[in-house]
Amino acid sequence: MKKIIKWFLRILLVLIVLFIAAAIIVPIVFKPQLMQIAKTEINKNVNANVEFDDFQVSLIKGFPNLYIGLKGLSVVGVDSFANDTLVAFKEFSVKVNIWSVIDMQNIEVKSILLDEARLKARITKEGLVNWDIAKTLGAPETEVEDTAASSPVNTKVALKKFEIRNSNIAYIDDSSNMSSTIRNFNLLLSGNMGMSQTDLDLKTSIEALNFTMDGLNYMKDANLEFNAVIGANLDSSIYTFKDNKFRINQLALLFEGLVKMPGNDIDIDIKFSTPSTDFKAILSMVPAIYMQDFAGLKTSGKFGIDGFVKGIMNDSIMPNASIDLFVENGMFQYPDLPKSVNNVNVSTKVWFDGTNMDNTTVNVDKFHLELGSNPFDARLYIATPMSDMQIDGNITGRIDFSTLADAIPLDSMTIVGLLDANLDFAGKLSYIEKEDYEKFKADGSLRLTNFVFTSTDLPQGFKINETVLNFSPKFVDLAKFDSQIGKSDLKMNGRLENFIPYVFKNETVRGNLNVTSSLFDANEFMAGETTETVEPEDTSAMSVIEIPSNVNFNLKVNMAHILYDKLDISNLNGDLIVKDGLVDMKNLGMNLLDGSMVMSGRYNPQDVKAPKVDFDFNMKNIDIPSAFKAFSSLQKMAPAAKDMTGKVSTQFKFISTLDTTMMPVMNSIDAYGKLQSNEIGFKDSKMFGKLADLLKNDKYRNPSMKDVNISFKIKDGRVYIEPFDTKIVDTKMNFGGDMGLDQTLNFKAKMTVPASYLGAAADLVSKLSGIAVPKPTDDVKLNIKIGGTTDKPDVGFDKGDSSSESKSSTKGVADQKIDEAKVEARKKSKEEADKLIADAEKEAAKIREEAAILADKIRAEAEEQAKKTEAEGKKKGPIAEKVAKEAAKEIRKKGEASAQKTISEADVRANQVIEKAKAEAAKLE
Incomplete structure (x- = not known):
């Protein structure tokens, strides 16, 4: 028996040693493979x-x-x-x-840690x-439960x-x-959570809490601390506040009550109040005051907050809540400043009805303060906010x-000026909406x-000489707005409707x-603007200009002088x-670049990551060098300019x-139009320099191109120029x-050159054409091919297509007739080809x-469905409303995706029609 026990103990000891060894060795040996498998499997199942x-x-x-970590x-x-x-x-x-x-049976978790x-x-x-x-x-495979092998595990x-x-x-x-940010958040929750009844010790701190909405900082670097002992009945899920203290900046609150979570509902019954009536506490919630020498601030007066949250919270209803806030005879003064803010008196009551939010009321019965010898008073009452908001308020003071x-x-701020306010308003907002003024x-x-x-x-x-707003039920009359920012002045007048809603x-x-x-000097508002830059740019570092969707303005603009980067506009x-988050421009005319321009079109920043423009331009007598210096987009598209x-x-x-940065994405540009000029000069052009070298004639090195009339288009990153007739150095040219926007060149030029202009190049022309050296009185027809890039152009004869013609010989006359017939045939073919392409473009446009x-119809249907979803959610309470808003966003997103798909598919069909026509046109030519 002893031997058996000894053998058993030895075997047990060996097993323990092997278990410990395995616990150490196995993770070390197989860890790299296991980690890689884990990463691969995780990434297969997530979009991240x-x-x-x-x-x-x-x-x-x-x-x-x-330990598992x-x-x-x-x-x-x-x-x-x-x-992200x-x-x-x-x-x-x-x-x-x-x-x-x-x-x-009873898993004991000693600790859980989430660090940094x-x-x-x-x-x-x-x-x-x-x-x-x-x-x-995909849908998971249905598994047959093995009832015999399985048994409940408690x-x-x-x-x-x-x-x-x-x-x-x-x-x-x-x-x-x-947006909201929390910096340096620490939380420690401890207690014996394996017991039915226990006390939980909670310690929480936040170094800096920020909350911003619509561009306003409601909370800036607020310091928060919450320590509490919470009595917890874990079997019944009832949590009761015991000793506790909540502090945000210098404002402290005490809580009493309990929270029950028996099922899907949360039953809340909590009261809160301030333990101190020191007016200084509420001032700590004002960012501008709390951040400036708050410790030395002198104060007097009383302050208090009390309220409660009581009721059921679930997906359809919220608990009721009440908040009372008062300030009596408040005063504060900074130690190093001569004046104080006196007689601060505030009385505010807010009632929130979680079951029927339309019963919610806000009553700012009193708001009074005196800054120096100037009093300021306001009051506001709001009721029935959901169905038909009723308001009653007054603002009076200086x-x-x-x-x-x-x-x-x-x-570092300075601020002066006088604000006089005397405003009364009362009634239901529906009166304005129904024009029952x-x-x-x-x-x-x-x-x-x-x-x-x-x-x-x-x-x-920023200076406002005078602004006057006169209020009436129907509209707000902006009688005068006279302002100045730096060197710029801006004046406005007009009327605003639906302002109070x-x-x-x-x-x-x-x-x-x-x-x-x-x-109006726009350069004053461009961050980091410098007057001298190495590389010319249209703008300094700009960001996308967003347009509010709830603004509908018709603006008549008349501005005598505008400075915008390198543009001088008059x-x-x-x-x-x-309107609707868009800006439409109608016949916006101006003088610029020694010429004039009229533009119409639309700026659409609804997708802030990829805003779009759709403009029509009509420019007259624009100076080319000035335009090249002013527009970096022109420099990128046509550096030869x-x-x-x-x-x-x-x-x-x-x-x-x-x-x-509000600059065009080059490969997205889709443009077409015409360009005319009486004469365009070329100086030090690399392309014409190569042509002069080819023809052995410096007259072509810095030529002028006369009677220019070009049809062009920009598509898929390339600029296409339809062949046009012009004249350079008394030479006819087509x-x-x-x-490409990558500066690759693919041009052809047909030239009729007097033989006397060719000089030493005449022998080369003769070899290429296979005929005798042309006489000085002959006209020589040359086909020139231009490739390479703008920096390194490749200019040469298009071999086999050059001919000479002697005006003094019968053969020359015959050849001329034949050539004329060919030209006429080509002209007719080109006309037929152009008609094919024009008809195709019309069909594509249709x-x-x-x-x-159809896309607009899809968007409208999605918008109608989204609004209906939002309205249904709004009836069911705030949580349901939030869920409905998210669902509505998804509906709009899918609607927009469907609309874009419709447009994309149409684009493909339209392009196919045009490409087919081009292929047929190429056969004719």
Whole structure:
């Protein structure tokens, strides 16, 4: 018996040693292969690039517990979110009691740690989300359950500690123009979560919390801390606040109550209040005040917040909430400034009805402060916000901005001016929408005079000499807007309609405005603008100019003088229509580049990553050297223009996608039109230099091209010039072909050259044509082929196509007749070919037009369905409304995709029609 026990112990010891050895050796030996397999399988199942540095399963590192750790993970998006990191962290680890894992009844998790995580959630303007990375898989195979082999396992998990260290979180919603960031987030939750009843110890801190919406910073670098002991009944999912303290900047709140989570519903019953009535606490929530010497701020007065959140929260309803805020006789003064802000009195009550949000009310019964000797008062009441918003408010008072710097530190800013306000408004917004104006009260005016603002970002200063807004129920009359920014002046007047629904419900504001200026220097607003640059550019580093979708303005523009980069524009006038996030230009005329231009068309930045333009230009007498210096796009498309002189007139259509610096994407340009000039001179042109070398005649080195009339188009990165007749150095020429935006050349020129001009080249012409050396009185017909690039052109004879003609011989006369017949035949063939192409282009245009109409119909149907979805969601509560908005975005996205597919397919068909016609035309020629 003893021997058996000894053998058993020896075997057990060996097994333990082997188990420990395997725990150490197996991960080391097979770790690289296992990690690569894991990475490959993960990346197969997600639309993202997933990488991690190390994965560890160890008994040694967590002894006596099992350690499981993942280090250096990063999840980076693809396609629309390329190079956009969704998740990254230094370490995610779990320590588990090894024996509890073997038992599988009560798993004891000692700790979970997430260290130095970076999370970024983003929603694009189109409604795409970067966290939707799971690939769509096929339907899983149906598995037959083996009821005999399976039995329920009642496994419980008991967590002791959960910790997040030094992590950063960002949420960016481009569709709502909203963003929030959290810097250095730390959380420690500890307690015995394996018990039915326990106390959870929660410690949370955030070094800096930022929240921005519609360009306004509602919270800037706010410091947050929340420590609490929470009584937890884990069996019933009831959590009760015990000792706790919440602090954001200097504002502290205490909570009492409980939260129940019995199923899908969350039952909330929480009260909150401020433990202190010090007025200074609420001032810490104002970014401009909290960031400036807050510790030395002198204050007096009382302040308080109390309220509650009570009710059920689920997908269809929200809990009710109430907030009361008051300030009594508040005062604050900075120690180094002479004046204080006095008699701050505020009384605000907000009631939010989570079951029926239309019962929500906001009542700012009192808002009063005195800055110096100038009082300012306001009040506002809002009811029935969902069905038909009712408002009742008043703004009265004067603000002398010159005293602002005496009361609040402004750093490098200066601000002066007077604002006088006297405005009353009351009624339902539906009265305005239904044009029942006599039932809505809107009286008063806002007047701003002698206002001047300067800062480090705006050193040239922004000045408003006078602005007057007169309010009425029907419209807001902009009686006067007289401003100046640096050297630039800008004046406006007109009227705005639907202004109050725009302010309170973000509806569309309509307006008819007159805009005038004697000088507008746009270069003052270009960041990093320099007057001297090595490489000429159209603009300094610009970004895409976005257009609000809820603005509908008709602008009549009359500007005497505009400076825009290297362009000097005068007498600009015409109409701009800003609507639905687009800008339409109608007959916008101006003088520039020693000539004039009229343009019409559309700027469409609805896709901010790829804004589009569609313009029609009519330019007259434009100076070529001036245009080349002014437009970098011309330099890229036609660098040879730097060798040209003269003036041109052109009429053309220009369609292009823009990049994020507002410059055309070269390969996206689709343009066509005509260009005319009495004479274009060429100086130091490499192409004509090569022609002069070929013909052994320097007259062709710096020639002039007369009576130019060109038809051209730009497509797929190439400029196509239809053959046209002209004259250089008293020589008839027919010139045409194409060149790439990569500067490759493919031109042909047919020239009729007096033999006397050929000189030493006459022998070469004779050899190529196979006839006698032409007499000085002969005219020689030459075919010239031009290839290579603009920097290194290749100019030579098109072998076998050159001929000579003697005017003094019978053969020459006969040859001339034959040639004339050939020319006439070619002319007729060309006319037939041109007609084939013209008819094809008309058919292609019809295909595209029909596709555009169908695409608009698809978009309209998608928009109708999206609005219907949003309306249905709005009826069901805020959460359902948010879900409906996301669904509506997806509907619009799919509708736009379908519309674009329709247009693309039509483009393919249209191009096929044109290409087929070109092929048939080529046979005729």
